[in-house]
Amino acid sequence: MYSKISETPIFKGISSDEISNILNSTHHQIKTYEAEAIIAFSGDECNNLFVLIEGSIRGEAIDYNEKIIKIEDVFAPDTFAEAFLFADQNNLLINIVANTKSKILIIHKEDLLVLFQSNKKILENYLNIISNRFVLVTKKLKFLSLRTIKAKLASHFIELSKKSKNNTIFFGKTQAELADYFGVTRPSLARTIKEMKDEGIIEVPGKMIRIIDYNKLKKLIE
Amino acid sequence: MYSKISETPIFKGISSDEISNILNSTHHQIKTYEAEAIIAFSGDECNNLFVLIEGSIRGEAIDYNEKIIKIEDVFAPDTFAEAFLFADQNNLLINIVANTKSKILIIHKEDLLVLFQSNKKILENYLNIISNRFVLVTKKLKFLSLRTIKAKLASHFIELSKKSKNNTIFFGKTQAELADYFGVTRPSLARTIKEMKDEGIIEVPGKMIRIIDYNKLKKLIE
DNA sequence: CTCAATTTGTAACACTTGTTACATTTCTTT
DNA sequence: AAAGAAATGTAACAAGTGTTACAAATTGAG
Numbered sequence: 052m053y054s055k056i057s058e059t060p061i062f063k064g065i066s067s068d069e070i071s072n073i074l075n076s077t078h079h080q081i082k083t084y085e086a087e088a089i090i091a092f093s094g095d096e097c098n099n100l101f102v103l104i105e106g107s108i109r110g111e112a113i114d115y116n117e118k119i120i121k122i123e124d125v126f127a128p129d130t131f132a133e134a135f136l137f138a139d140q141n142n143l144l145i146n147i148v149a150n151t152k153s154k155i156l157i158i159h160k161e162d163l164l165v166l167f168q169s170n171k172k173i174l175e176n177y178l179n180i181i182s183n184r185f186v187l188v189t190k191k192l193k194f195l196s197l198r199t200i201k202a203k204l205a206s207h208f209i210e211l212s213k214k215s216k217n218n219t220i221f222f223g224k225t226q227a228e229l230a231d232y233f234g235v236t237r238p239s240l241a242r243t244i245k246e247m248k249d250e251g252i253i254e255v256p257g258k259m260i261r262i263i264d265y266n267k268l269k270k271l272i273e
Numbered sequence: 274m275y276s277k278i279s280e281t282p283i284f285k286g287i288s289s290d291e292i293s294n295i296l297n298s299t300h301h302q303i304k305t306y307e308a309e310a311i312i313a314f315s316g317d318e319c320n321n322l323f324v325l326i327e328g329s330i331r332g333e334a335i336d337y338n339e340k341i342i343k344i345e346d347v348f349a350p351d352t353f354a355e356a357f358l359f360a361d362q363n364n365l366l367i368n369i370v371a372n373t374k375s376k377i378l379i380i381h382k383e384d385l386l387v388l389f390q391s392n393k394k395i396l397e398n399y400l401n402i403i404s405n406r407f408v409l410v411t412k413k414l415k416f417l418s419l420r421t422i423k424a425k426l427a428s429h430f431i432e433l434s435k436k437s438k439n440n441t442i443f444f445g446k447t448q449a450e451l452a453d454y455f456g457v458t459r460p461s462l463a464r465t466i467k468e469m470k471d472e473g474i475i476e477v478p479g480k481m482i483r484i485i486d487y488n489k490l491k492k493l494i495e
Numbered sequence: 496c497t498c499a500a501t502t503t504g505t506a507a508c509a510c511t512t513g514t515t516a517c518a519t520t521t522c523t524t525t
Numbered sequence: 526a527a528a529g530a531a532a533t534g535t536a537a538c539a540a541g542t543g544t545t546a547c548a549a550a551t552t553g554a555g
Contacts, residue, residue, distance in 0.1 A: 114495060115427075115491040134407045134408075135404065136404065137401050138407070139405055140405075140408055141404075144415075164397065168390050171390060174396075175386065179359050181404065182356060182358065182403065183360050192414050195418065206337075270337075272337045
């Protein structure tokens with residue numbers, strides 16, 4: 052079990068022996084949930100760090116019309132709901148439900164603070180996790196605030212082209228997946244890609260995207 | 274100066290005397306910038322915490338077409354750019370420019386980590402700041418992902434109504450400001466408000482909004 | 496290789512929002 | 526109280542996206 056815990060982002064770089072010592076001197080709980088058990092409710096105060104040791108959980112949002120929307124799956128070994136812990140408004144925005152039988156290490160926020168003070172590595176790991184999550188959300192926010200599909204596509208292609216060669220991007224997702232990521236419909240995305248082809252901005256050989264006119268592409272953003 | 278520092282969120286609840294002690298035993302810099310001086314460039318690695326003691330700074334984004342867009346102003350006493358510090362990808366996404374002559378306390382991330390370990394209050398404050406920022410951005414993201422203006426307005430009204438009485442909301446902003454916050458144009462927002470009036474969902478007496486049909490309002494949110 | 500499933504291309508039409516323009520109302524200042 | 530500024534109401538039209546439907550192409554399993 053300790054080796055599983057050492058694979059979670061927050062205990063990364065800490066040996067199983069150390070984890071054993073840490074848990075001996077830190078107040079904590081280990082709980083097991085059956086499949087489909089509700090681990091925490093939307094609206095609950097979140098005062099504990101959850102470390103998923105075994106199994107898989109999902110987050111479910113409930114919209115104003117009581118419709119359930121699956122947000123994301125988390126698979127062991129990982130942590131979840133960690134970013135709300137120290138916020139003033141620390142109520143969960145989603146239900147946490149076990150997908151499969153799951154074992155979870157639970158550490159209260161006060162105990163976690165004590166742990167942070169005695170173990171620099173865990174503190175660094177935690178700061179790293181929530182900072183990365185913040186950067187991710189901020190980038191997504193910036194992206195979503197682009198008005199048109201063309202602008203989003205252009206921004207996406209430019210970002211990908213930074214990490215690739217020959218101005219050629221490998222199109223790793225299906226159009227349906229990309230459309231979903233963009234928050235638009237699949238036919239609309241396809242239409243936009245076609246327009247960019249027609250305008251001579253890109254070529255689409257097979258599963259690749261080749262950028263022909265980088266300047267035109269940049270002008271599409273904003 | 275120490276009393277100014279004690280008013281920043283990260284040194285909140287710490288006396289001037291304590292701050293004096295802390296700074297004596299913590300490696301740091303205090304720099305002064307003239308108005309319009311560039312404090313940090315977009316793309317720079319961000320390895321320092323910036324504590325604004327005097328003056329005011331602004332963040333400026335530069336889009337793909339080299340156009341400058343003002344993001345936000347920060348006024349002393351406060352901190353800024355703190356959420357990127359411990360992220361893997363810790364490059365600034367904006368330029369930081371002094372609006373007025375400004376005095377800034379700069380603490381390197383390594384020194385800050387040491388400080389976190391010796392001072393629980395500062396650690397708590399920092400976790401609180403970035404967590405709150407994360408919650409804010411997450412909510413904004415959720416909000417932006419609502420498709421129509423009507424859905425955004427409905428969500429906004431419902432959130433506000435939770436904090437008010439009689440189903441009556443005080444409309445604190447002008448339509449132009451609200452439209453900007455929503456990322457839509459002012460005439461479009463006005464049209465949507467009119468539609469909601471015509472549909473008998475709300476009444477708009479003066480600067481107030483009164484919710485008439487709460488159920489219809491909820492159904493507008495996707 | 497073949498057939499079924501998946502993915503992609505495309506079109507017509509409806510809906511939502513942006514754009515522009517101007518009238519009307521409300522607020523501010525003198 | 527009057528004049529000017531700011532905010533709001535409204536309309537016509539353009540642009541962009543969603544919806545629905547179906548055909549064509551590609552992929553995967555047997």
